[in-house]
Amino acid sequence: MAVRHHLIDRSPAAVWSVLEDGRLYGEWVVGTSDSHPERGDWPETGSSIAYHVHVGPKRFAGRTVVRHIDRPGTLELEAEGGPWGTARIAFDIRPWGERTLVIVDEHPLRGLGGTLHNPLLDTLLQLRHRTMLARLARLVERVTPPAADGGTRTGSQAG
Numbered sequence: 001m002a003v004r005h006h007l008i009d010r011s012p013a014a015v016w017s018v019l020e021d022g023r024l025y026g027e028w029v030v031g032t033s034d035s036h037p038e039r040g041d042w043p044e045t046g047s048s049i050a051y052h053v054h055v056g057p058k059r060f061a062g063r064t065v066v067r068h069i070d071r072p073g074t075l076e077l078e079a080e081g082g083p084w085g086t087a088r089i090a091f092d093i094r095p096w097g098e099r100t101l102v103i104v105d106e107h108p109l110r111g112l113g114g115t116l117h118n119p120l121l122d123t124l125l126q127l128r129h130r131t132m133l134a135r136l137a138r139l140v141e142r143v144t145p146p147a148a149d150g151g152t153r154t155g156s157q158a159g
Contacts, residue, residue: 002125005103006133012072012093012100014144018136019075019091022049024143025064028135030128031055032062043069053081064089078109085111098147102136104129 008015018024022042025035032051040047043066053062060082067088068076075091085108092103106125108114113121 002107002122002129003103003105004126004129004133005101006137007096008100008102008137008140010100010140010144010146011098012095015093015100015102015136015140016072017144018140019043019093024139025049026051028132028139030132030135038063040066042066043075045069053084055084060084081111081113083112085109085113085115087113102133104133 018028020043022035022037026033029035029051031054033054035049035051038048038050042049045066045068048063048065050061050063053060062079062081064077064079066075067078068074073093075093077089077091078086079089080086087106087108090105092105094101094103106129108117108121
């Protein structure tokens with residue numbers, strides 16, 4: 001199981017505005033591109049988006065299905081990555097002052113990823129999550145305005 005967190009300099013509502021736009025999925029999820037709605041009204045339970053997964057020079061069709069949503073705190077997805085199998089990816093969205101703490105928890109469910117699941121795979125997922133959460137933060141901060149007071153930080157300056 002790979003768990004990683006990232007503090008985003010925007011409100012939970014701003015983070016949700018990006019998570020709820022399936023067309024933006026390929027901009028922040030590492031290895032995916034060409035995301036588009038596939039079924040239902042993303043991100044309602046049972047809805048899905050389709051995309052391409054790139055592994056080196058190979059390109060596979062992928063899709064992600066929403067398995068559980070409980071706004072404003074939880075989004076649980078099942079990602080299908082072709083021959084790699086499926087994985088459960090859970091996002092825990094928490095207010096943190098005027099910011100948002102995003103915690104992602106991923107583990108393989110079926111297929112090659114589930115069969116080969118080991119500490120090395122978890123380390124690779126940690127590296128992927130570091131990049132993915134940084135991309136999510138940059139995207140959220142780029143497409144949503146800062147707090148009304150002109151900044152999003154309270155108290156002393158971060159150092």
